[in-house]
Amino acid sequence: GAGVSQSPSNKVTEKGKDVELRCDPISGHTALYWYRQSLGQGLEFLIYFQGNSAPDKSGLPSDRFSAERTGGSVSTLTIQRTQQEDSAVYLCASSLASSNEKLFFGSGTQLSVL
Amino acid sequence: AQSVTQLGSHVSVSEGALVLLRCNYSSSVPPYLFWYVQYPNQGLQLLLKYTSAATLVKGINGFEAEFKKSETSFHLTKPSAHMSDAAEYFCAVSGTGGFKTIFGAGTRLFVKA
Numbered sequence: 503g504a505g506v507s508q509s510p511s512n513k514v515t516e517k518g519k520d521v522e523l524r525c526d527p528i529s530g531h532t533a534l535y536w537y538r539q540s541l542g543q544g545l546e547f548l549i550y551f552q553g554n555s556a557p558d559k560s561g562l563p564s565d566r567f568s569a570e571r572t573g574g575s576v577s578t579l580t581i582q583r584t585q586q587e588d589s590a591v592y593l594c595a596s597s598l599a600s601s602n603e604k605l606f607f608g609s610g611t612q613l614s615v616l
Numbered sequence: 617a618q619s620v621t622q623l624g625s626h627v628s629v630s631e632g633a634l635v636l637l638r639c640n641y642s643s644s645v646p647p648y649l650f651w652y653v654q655y656p657n658q659g660l661q662l663l664l665k666y667t668s669a670a671t672l673v674k675g676i677n678g679f680e681a682e683f684k685k686s687e688t689s690f691h692l693t694k695p696s697a698h699m700s701d702a703a704e705y706f707c708a709v710s711g712t713g714g715f716k717t718i719f720g721a722g723t724r725l726f727v728k729a
Contacts (some may be wrong), residue, residue: 535716535717537719543721544622544661544706544720544721544722545706545718545719545722547716547717547718547719550716553716558716593660595660599714600714601648601710601711601712601713601714601715601716601717602648602667602710602712604650604662604665604667605652605661605662605717606663607658607659608659609659610659
């Protein structure tokens with residue numbers, strides 16, 4: 503596609519429910535990131551996929567968070583048993599293989615946990 | 617491991633004044649450094665990047681940044697602020713060997729008329 507696509511753009515859920523956030527990266531981009539942006543917290547790194555390597559999950563805040571990337575393309579971030587503190591904008595970004603390449607960001611998913 | 621510190625969560629300047637946004641980094645390998653900008657209600661976009669060529673890097677909209685290894689800094693400057701520069705600016709670091717990109721907490725720039 504022309505850019506990184508994220509869906510849904512907005513998600514409102516009740517505390518305790520599970521949610522799935524989807525990211526379609528730019529075709530040919532082997533690196534894919536998930537970040538979380540909260541007010542005043544900057545961009546918090548969550549997880550990094552690079553080609554066929556094992557993902558770097560070091561930023562996931564708890565075991566309620568998980569992500570997968572199928573076929574080296576689409577990625578899904580899953581949050582189980584959502585809590586109010588999970589409310590934030592979840593951003594996906596992709597880039598070409600090298601770490602000196604710029605990231606292309608999606609528009610994000612605004613998650614609100616009531 | 618990589619980390620980034622942005623000094624000042626908010627910076628306010630007058631239109632026409634110098635813009636200086638500070639960024640210090642820590643890296644266990646030679647770093648790649650980036651500045652991204654997020655305009656109100658828009659996505660993040662790259663402003664400029666340093667990848668071990670010239671230490672003074674010029675980006676879009678008149679911004680530039682200088683890599684100073686001795687100071688582990690990569691401060692962003694613009695000689696004359698414009699109202700349209702009001703945005704949030706993020707410094708980021710990655711590194712040779714496929715290191716992931718880590719962002720700072722961001723600095724919100726306000727420009728006064």
